[in-house]
Amino acid sequence: MNNPTGDKAPAAPTRHRNSGPGRLLIAVYGVFALAATARAAFQIGTKFAEAPLAYLLSAFAAGVYLLATVSLAMPGKRWFWISVGAVGLELVGVLTVGLFSLLDPAAFPSDTVWSLFGRGYGFVPLLLPVLGLWWLYLNRPGRVTQPTTERSSPPA
Amino acid sequence: MIVDGFFIVGAVVCLVSAVICVGAAVIRQPPNDITILSVAAVELILLVYGVAAIIRQAGGEAIAGEAWEFWGYLLTALCIPLAGFWWAILERSRWSNLVLGAVGVTVFVMLFRMEQIWDRVPL
Numbered sequence: 001m002n003n004p005t006g007d008k009a010p011a012a013p014t015r016h017r018n019s020g021p022g023r024l025l026i027a028v029y030g031v032f033a034l035a036a037t038a039r040a041a042f043q044i045g046t047k048f049a050e051a052p053l054a055y056l057l058s059a060f061a062a063g064v065y066l067l068a069t070v071s072l073a074m075p076g077k078r079w080f081w082i083s084v085g086a087v088g089l090e091l092v093g094v095l096t097v098g099l100f101s102l103l104d105p106a107a108f109p110s111d112t113v114w115s116l117f118g119r120g121y122g123f124v125p126l127l128l129p130v131l132g133l134w135w136l137y138l139n140r141p142g143r144v145t146q147p148t149t150e151r152s153s154p155p156a
Numbered sequence: 157m158i159v160d161g162f163f164i165v166g167a168v169v170c171l172v173s174a175v176i177c178v179g180a181a182v183i184r185q186p187p188n189d190i191t192i193l194s195v196a197a198v199e200l201i202l203l204v205y206g207v208a209a210i211i212r213q214a215g216g217e218a219i220a221g222e223a224w225e226f227w228g229y230l231l232t233a234l235c236i237p238l239a240g241f242w243w244a245i246l247e248r249s250r251w252s253n254l255v256l257g258a259v260g261v262t263v264f265v266m267l268f269r270m271e272q273i274w275d276r277v278p279l
Contacts, residue, residue: 020251027243027255031236031262038232042225 017080017139018073025135028128029069035121036062036113051108057097058112064090065113068132077141084136091129094118098126162205163271167264169201174260181253187244195256198263199237205267206230220276229273233266 018026040058048055064086071083098117101108111120118125173194180191209230213219219226240259244252 019247020249023243023247023249023251024254024258027240027258030239030243031258034232038228042228 016075017083017136018075022072022135022139025128025132026069026072028124029065029072029132032113032121032125032128033062033065033069036065039113054108054112057114061090061093061113064093072132072136080136080139080141084133087129087132087136090125091133094125094129160271160274162208163267163274166201166205166267169197170260170264170267172260173198174257174264177253177257177260181250181257184250185253186248186250187252187256191253191256192241192245195237195241195259198260199234202230202234202237202263206234219274221273226270226273229266229270233263233270236262236266 016022036058040055040062043051043055043058068083068086068090071079071086094114094117097108097112097114101112101115102117108115113121113125117123173191176194177191180188185191209226213223237259240255244255
């Protein structure tokens, strides 16, 4: 299966948000959506009364990651702006929660994905929105739009 | 301190797979037989681990942590190579090999958590 990829000739122009490096970005977002959702479901399902605020925050973070994953993968201008919103919200969330959990640990007795700037997850939650916004900026609508942006989805 | 043999084997398979896939991406290869088979090996070791865990638990071996949490991790981990394969194969660029590499890393972390649950080892 060593195809020297002659079909990949035009390197940059026909790119889309969910193409090239974007595929890795979306995959990592997907992993975080999964991890955050599972964590929030576990916390809320087993010990919600212990720290309602922190666990609601976990659920909120999970929702943001899910929205970011889906919107990054979808084509079109509307989804672009939805992903800007979701990734921006993620950045605000990780900075706010990170700062508050540092300054006032008592208010966050239990960890969320964003506690201490995502230290429990190797600080990836802090890095991810920065990379995400950069990637969205590089692929903003109207930059190198090709007439063939509406690629027919491959037979899955 | 006991570390489960299944965890060690699984961790090695995951890390080898991740190294192969990232290496293939570095030399600008699209997903090929080797990288895809390495991800299939990750799925296979998870299946073996799962079957062995059923047998061990049915045989009365105790889990230190919550059994349902262990199974939650295992069932979720089983989906990850499949999802990664699907996502990588839709666009066969070298970046897709990094997606396949992320499978190994993610499953490694999940195996690590499963080991913590099974043996309550603060590794």
